Amino acid sequence: MATRGFTGRRTPSDAAARTPPGQALTDDFPVLSAGPTPKIDLASWRFALKVGPRTVKAWDWTAFNTLPMTRLTTDIHCVTTWSKLDTAWEGVAIDDLLADAGLAPPTGFTLAHGYDGYSTNVPAADLAGPKAMIAIRYDGAPLEPDHGGPARLLVPHLYLWKSAKWLNALQFTERDEAGFWELRGYHMYGDPWREQRYHDDP
Amino acid sequence: MSAGPARVSSWREARIVAIERLTPRVSAFSLQPEGPIPFRPGQHLDVRLTAPDGYQARRSYSIASAPERPEILELAIERLDDGEVSPFFHDVAEVGDAIEIRGPIGGHFIWTVADGGPLLLIGAGSGVAPLMAMVRHRAAAGSDVPAALLLAARTRAGAPYRAELDRLADETGLALTLALSREPEPGPREVGRRVDAGVVAAALGRLPAPPSHVFVCGSNAFVNVATDALAAAGVAASVIRTERYGG
Ligand SMILES: Cc1cc2nc3c(=O)[nH]c(=O)nc-3n(C[C@H](O)[C@H](O)[C@H](O)COP(=O)(O)OP(=O)(O)OC[C@H]3O[C@@H](n4cnc5c(N)ncnc54)[C@H](O)[C@@H]3O)c2cc1C
Numbered sequence: 001m002a003t004r005g006f007t008g009r010r011t012p013s014d015a016a017a018r019t020p021p022g023q024a025l026t027d028d029f030p031v032l033s034a035g036p037t038p039k040i041d042l043a044s045w046r047f048a049l050k051v052g053p054r055t056v057k058a059w060d061w062t063a064f065n066t067l068p069m070t071r072l073t074t075d076i077h078c079v080t081t082w083s084k085l086d087t088a089w090e091g092v093a094i095d096d097l098l099a100d101a102g103l104a105p106p107t108g109f110t111l112a113h114g115y116d117g118y119s120t121n122v123p124a125a126d127l128a129g130p131k132a133m134i135a136i137r138y139d140g141a142p143l144e145p146d147h148g149g150p151a152r153l154l155v156p157h158l159y160l161w162k163s164a165k166w167l168n169a170l171q172f173t174e175r176d177e178a179g180f181w182e183l184r185g186y187h188m189y190g191d192p193w194r195e196q197r198y199h200d201d202p
Numbered sequence: 203m204s205a206g207p208a209r210v211s212s213w214r215e216a217r218i219v220a221i222e223r224l225t226p227r228v229s230a231f232s233l234q235p236e237g238p239i240p241f242r243p244g245q246h247l248d249v250r251l252t253a254p255d256g257y258q259a260r261r262s263y264s265i266a267s268a269p270e271r272p273e274i275l276e277l278a279i280e281r282l283d284d285g286e287v288s289p290f291f292h293d294v295a296e297v298g299d300a301i302e303i304r305g306p307i308g309g310h311f312i313w314t315v316a317d318g319g320p321l322l323l324i325g326a327g328s329g330v331a332p333l334m335a336m337v338r339h340r341a342a343a344g345s346d347v348p349a350a351l352l353l354a355a356r357t358r359a360g361a362p363y364r365a366e367l368d369r370l371a372d373e374t375g376l377a378l379t380l381a382l383s384r385e386p387e388p389g390p391r392e393v394g395r396r397v398d399a400g401v402v403a404a405a406l407g408r409l410p411a412p413p414s415h416v417f418v419c420g421s422n423a424f425v426n427v428a429t430d431a432l433a434a435a436g437v438a439a440s441v442i443r444t445e446r447y448g449g
Pocket of ligand 1: 027282445
């Protein structure tokens, strides 16, 4: 159904191939979070790697910063329909984190947890390799609180709500457990190229 | 028409049945879908516009009307001059036009009278939309849950729903405050400055007890100012829900 009088603003064709269906490009970096932005002191920051309820290893800010750092320039896609191309991140690849803890993925599922009580599920396979990291720098500077700093998960091939802000734990779970937005009507997987926005999207 | 409940993710046609200018920048658009869309106050719709060649744009808009009337849903859309979708609504859309919608969407920024209170609502500009759904629902349900609404705008004329909010304050005990940053002579229920810690503390003071639910909606910058002020006033982050319209 065409909407009377709507012509729209097109994405330039070179960028169109990188823009998933239903998304529009932005040069800004919009902020969408469900509560106040937590102010997290680096001196008290902790990140824990867990298997079920058990903490396998925890890092403070100093220890975390001694882990190998990876750079990643990638496109990101928010379910509220904006996409942003060529965003530059730096952080610790999940593979490097697991190696430091001496852990092989014990299950196929994870929940990422934030300081604000947020959580989101990501399959372990989607965290492997260069696809995902715990980002602590954006565009050459420490990650700002509004964008999830000090550290956020970054899983850029899924909608950005999977990239939990203010990360404080990554937990392997026996089953695929729904997180915050997944319990509130959003998709369990969230692939932008298949437009998996809401729970009943195929 | 299909039998059974429509899926949230399926697009449905809705007709624009009324357009009302609320401020120079914000207009209310009443949409009548093919069948009623039950929703909860605070939820939003996705709107999809299609060009003749099939190109589509979609955006989210909070439902501003009360859930007691699921047959006609009202959106309050602010015009962003360099925008793609909001200028279409302001400059092109007319009563009788059909657009596509889906929803209701959102399971977090929601309040119903069953959730109780005290309730504190803080919004700026079109961010008042989901808060309108809540105060209209509270009124329609005849609820006496203590509720305060703090609405920020530059000028009195720039505050959407001002007359209706005044009426709700008179008739339903809603503790209304307009924070008007460019209004040199604030009247009753108005303060002549931007939202800051003092303005938020005053709004909190109009509730009989600390709020058990706080909803803040507007631009990210506004939401940060308001939630910082709430933190300074000792309101726990765990009772604060935010809806950020991007920008
Ligand atoms: C859950 C949700 C509910 C929403 N509810 C409402 C609502 O009730 N009423 C309403 O008017 N809007 C609402 N919005 C915002 C709306 O979805 C659109 O983003 C907005 O109308 C701009 O779309 P556009 O196509 O006109 O502008 P675009 O073409 O998308 O953007 C134009 C320019 O403005 C910037 N921009 C985008 N949004 C904003 C903003 N809010 N403030 C300043 N600059 C901005 C963009 O980055 C871009 O540079 C909501 C957003 C979300 C996520």
